[in-house]
Structures are given as structure tokens and as C-alpha cells.
Amino acid sequence: MTECEHSRVGREFLDSVSWPILLRRPAHDQCYCHQCYSSDLPDTLTVAGYTYVIPRGWSRFAVSVDEDFFNHHNVWKTWLNCYHGTSIDNARSCVEHRQLLLPNDITMYGKKLEIREDHIPGEQYVFTTPSIKYAALGCYGHTYDFRSPHDSKLYTIKVVLQCKQKPDSIIVQPETVGAREREIKICPHFPNEVLEWKTKHRSSVMIYGLLLQVKGEDAEDDSNLSLCQSINITENQPHESIIIPPQSASSNENVDNNPKSSPSNEAINNNSKPTRSIASTYRSKWASMSRKRAALLIILVVSTFLPIAALIIGQVYKNDCPMQPWIPRWLIIFGAMGLAGFSLIFITMSITFQRCSKDTEVGNDIGSYMFCLLILFFLAWLIAGSVWIFPANLEVQFNETNKKTYCHKTLYKFAFGLSLVQYSLIGVLVCCCLGNVF
Numbered sequence: 001m002t003e004c005e006h007s008r009v010g011r012e013f014l015d016s017v018s019w020p021i022l023l024r025r026p027a028h029d030q031c032y033c034h035q036c037y038s039s040d041l042p043d044t045l046t047v048a049g050y051t052y053v054i055p056r057g058w059s060r061f062a063v064s065v066d067e068d069f070f071n072h073h074n075v076w077k078t079w080l081n082c083y084h085g086t087s088i089d090n091a092r093s094c095v096e097h098r099q100l101l102l103p104n105d106i107t108m109y110g111k112k113l114e115i116r117e118d119h120i121p122g123e124q125y126v127f128t129t130p131s132i133k134y135a136a137l138g139c140y141g142h143t144y145d146f147r148s149p150h151d152s153k154l155y156t157i158k159v160v161l162q163c164k165q166k167p168d169s170i171i172v173q174p175e176t177v178g179a180r181e182r183e184i185k186i187c188p189h190f191p192n193e194v195l196e197w198k199t200k201h202r203s204s205v206m207i208y209g210l211l212l213q214v215k216g217e218d219a220e221d222d223s224n225l226s227l228c229q230s231i232n233i234t235e236n237q238p239h240e241s242i243i244i245p246p247q248s249a250s251s252n253e254n255v256d257n258n259p260k261s262s263p264s265n266e267a268i269n270n271n272s273k274p275t276r277s278i279a280s281t282y283r284s285k286w287a288s289m290s291r292k293r294a295a296l297l298i299i300l301v302v303s304t305f306l307p308i309a310a311l312i313i314g315q316v317y318k319n320d321c322p323m324q325p326w327i328p329r330w331l332i333i334f335g336a337m338g339l340a341g342f343s344l345i346f347i348t349m350s351i352t353f354q355r356c357s358k359d360t361e362v363g364n365d366i367g368s369y370m371f372c373l374l375i376l377f378f379l380a381w382l383i384a385g386s387v388w389i390f391p392a393n394l395e396v397q398f399n400e401t402n403k404k405t406y407c408h409k410t411l412y413k414f415a416f417g418l419s420l421v422q423y424s425l426i427g428v429l430v431c432c433c434l435g436n437v438f
Contacts (some may be wrong), residue, residue: 010059010212011351013157015144023095028062044189048167052081053189055132060162060209063095075206079164082128082197083211085140091210099202100126100163126205127200128165130150131187134195135160136213137177138154145217154217162209169204170197172205264275290327304342306418311335313414320401320408324392327407334418337381340384341374380423389415 003011007029014024031037032055045052070076084100093107094100103124106112141158148155157211175195179186186192199205314331321327393416398409 004031004033004035006036006059006212006214007031009146009148009155009214010061010157012148012150013212013214014210016146017092019088019092020096023063023092025062025064028087029060030062031059033059033214034288048078048083050080050167051130051189053130053132053187055083055160055211058160058211060170060211062184062209063207065206065208066098070206073166075164079166079206080130080170082130082163082165082205083132083135084126084128084161084163084205084207085135085137085142086159086161087142088144091159091161092159092203095207095210096209100128100161100205100207102126102200102202105202119291125171125200126202128163128205129195130197130199130209131190131195132160133187133252137186139177141213154215156215158213160211160213161207162211164198164206164208165197166201166204169201170200171199171366172197205229256286268289280314305420307335307338307342309335309414310418311339313411317408317411321397321406322403323405323407324388326388327385327392329409330381330388331411331415333379334378334381334385337374337377341370341377344370378422382419385415385419 006049034057037054037056041054043056044053045054073079082095086094097107101107128232135141136158141160143156143158146155147156172194174180174193175186177186180192185194200244219295247267310331312335314328314335318328318332389412392407392412395405396407396412397403398412400406
């Protein structure tokens with residue numbers, strides 16, 4: 001058969017980057033473009049009792065594998081299919097090392113691997129995904145411009161590794177690119193809550209193919225580049241290790257992985273430890289985070305309510321405190337500055353979260369500086385208010401409006417209570433800081 005355009009351009013691209021021929025297995029190459037893989041063929045197969053998503057629109061260039069390892073561990077039949085988006089240089093290094101290395105590992109060339117700058121710090125794992133669409137996102141799979149020497153036509157080429165992964169090594173977690181917050185479903189075959197797999201076991205992920213997505217220069221990029229913002233998963237958020245549960249059997253068997261054999265539809269070893277449902281896993285995560293969420297919600301409500309109340313009460317009773325006219329003014333300025341300050345911080349954080357670039361650090365710094373300035377202002381304003389509010393408590397009266405010692409009861413009591421609340425918050429913060437120090 002005549003070689004299709006996708007395979008030809010992919011092969012030319014590999015030649016241009018000097019991809020070692022000894023790392024290739026051309027006899028097992030497979031193209032999934034619209035010409036080579038008909039629309040009548042299934043989008044998914046069942047492998048080891050789990051869904052394997054066919055990489056439609058991609059061309060696989062098979063790489064050499066350790067056949068003895070694959071046969072000894074029955075990799076073709078019992079391990080799951082997954083993907084790892086990367087660059088062509090990193091893909092070559094992974095294939096040369098026969099595995100995906102962990103951060104802080106040192107390659108055979110003496111290079112120490114680091115976590116990418118735009119990835120979550122402290123995550124010392126190998127990351128994969130069961131979804132080709134997730135692996136192809138711009139923050140994972142790199143895209144290259146390539147001009148074919150055959151017809152001088154310009155193409156864009158994206159790089160993803162195709163792998164097999166041992167089921168009981170997988171830690172499942174949600175996507176970390178902000179899709180759930182925007183209510184965007186990334187993959188039609190998997191929910192967003194199970195799109196990321198991670199493991200610390202290097203040898204539990206084996207590479208068997210280099211996938212290239214070849215597109216003409218006018219083709220649309222559907223990789224949702226705007227999703228690339230890793231803001232969902234924090235360093236302290238727990239993720240429990242679960243075995244991927246086998247799914248119902250299907251007539252679509254795995255005829256793709258190893259052309260020399262046609263594995264039967266087998267479930268994961270029955271001797272494996274009991275599985276835990278994904279739903280129960282995330283219920284436990286929610287329970288562990290509920291206290292922090294409740295505390296944050298209380299802080300946000302108080303921070304919003306107090307400035308609004310102070311602004312309203314100060315404005316309504318601005319002429320009803322002849323004993324100390326600065327008390328209503330103190331409330332008005334406190335309310336106005338509180339609302340303006342928290343609004344600016346909220347806007348800054350919103351803009352920061354909407355971006356996927358190094359500007360995120362700049363946004364965080366601006367927000368931190370604004371927060372520090374607000375703290376200093378409110379501390380100074382609290383001291384000034386104390387000078388006006390507390391001494392007046394000895395002589396203030398709320399009944400005889402024609403005397404100089406009069407101040408409206410609601411106005412004064414609210415200002416007095418607001419001052420005490422702020423001092424209480426300062427005391428709590430000091431105690432927390434001292435507790436962390438000692």
C-alpha cells in the first residue's frame with residue numbers, strides 16, 4: 001500500500017531530528033489517520049479489562065522494547081495503555097533509557113532531571129494519562145513546525161509517547177489544568193476526575209511507541225491550549241493509591257499493541273488487593289479538605305461583611321457623634337478601604353488564574369504586596385481608631401442628644417466591637433505564628 005501523508009511526514013520529521021534507527025521497529029508502525037483508520041472502526045478497545053482509547057489522527061512509530069521483560073511480565077495482556085505528552089528530545093531520552101525517569105534522577109549523560117517550571121512543585125512522580133486528548137494538551141505534548149523536504153509544505157507536529165503501565169502501580173487523580181472549574185470535559189471517554197495517573201515505580205511504565213500528530217499549517221488545533229494552568233492540585237492534597245478497576249468485557253479485543261499476538265480479554269489478576277472505587281476515594285479527599293474550606297469561607301464572609309457594615313453605619317450616623325466626630329469617619333474609611341482592597345486582590349488573583357505563563361509569578365507577587373500594604377494600613381488605622389473610641393467609653397452617653405458627650409448607640413457600639421474583633425484576630429495570628437515557631 002502507498003504510504004499515507006501522515007506517516008511520510010512523520011518519518012521525515014524523525015529523520016530531521018536524527019532519531020536513531022536502532023530505536024525503531026518499523027514493522028510494527030501503525031497509522032490512525034482518517035485514511036488508514038476508518039471512521040467505522042471503534043474509538044476504544046478493551047485491554048486488561050480497561051478502556052484503551054485509540055489515538056485517532058496520530059501515527060505511531062514503534063520503538064524497540066525488551067521482549068524478554070514484556071513476555072515475562074505478560075505486559076501485552078495485563079498492563080494498561082496510557083500516554084505521556086512530551087518533547088521530541090525528551091522522548092528520545094526516555095526511549096534510550098528504556099523508561100520514564102523521575103525528577104532528580106540523573107541520566108546516563110550526567111544530566112539531573114528537574115520538574116518543569118510550569119508544573120506543580122514537589123510532585124516527584126512519573127505522570128501518564130489514559131486519554132490521548134489530555135496528553136496532547138499544549139502544556140504536555142510539544143508542537144513543532146516542520147517543512148517537508150518532499151513538497152516544501154509546512155506542517156505542525158505534536159509529540160506523545162505511547163506506553164503500557166502496570167495497573168497496581170497507578171495513583172489516580174483529577175486533571176490539573178483547570179478544566180473542572182470551567183466545566184470543560186477534556187476527554188469523551190473518561191471523566192476529568194480520573195485523567196491523571198502517577199507513579200514512583202519507573203519500571204511500571206514501559207514505552208512501546210512514539211506518536212506524532214501531523215497537521216497542515218491551516219488545520220485547527222483542538223488541544224485546548226488555554227487549559228494549561230496547573231492550579232487544582234496542591235502539594236498537600238492527598239491522593240490515595242487505587243488499583244484501576246476492570247471494566248466490562250467488550251468484543252473489541254486488543255489487536256493493536258503487539259502485532260505478533262492477539263491477547264484475550266483478561267481481567268487484572270484476581271489475587272490483587274481489593275479495589276476501592278474512585279467515588280469513595282474523592283469523598284474521603286473532600287472530608288479531609290472540608291475544614292480548610294469552611295475556615296476559608298468564614299474568613300471571606302467576615303472580610304466582606306465587616307467593611308460593608310462599617311461603611312453603611314458610618315455613613316448613616318456620620319453626624320450623630322458630637323463627642324468624637326472621627327468615629328463615624330473612621331468607620332467610613334475602614335469600610336471603603338476594605339472593599340477597595342479586597343476587590344483589587346480578588347481581581348488580581350482572578351487575572352493570575354486565567355493565565356498559563358510565567359506571568360503567574362508576577363501576579364502572585366503583586367497580590368502579596370497589595371495584601372501587605374492593606375495589613376499595614378488597617379493596623380495603623382486600628383491604632384488611630386483606638387485613640388478615638390476607647391477613651392470615649394468613660395464619658396459617652398446615648399440618650400441626651402444635645403450634650404457634647406452624646407454618640408449614637410449603634411454607631412459607637414459597632415465601632416467598639418469592630419475594634420475588639422480586629423485585636424482578637426491579631427491575637428489569633430500571633431498565637432498561630434508562635435505555635436509554628438515553637
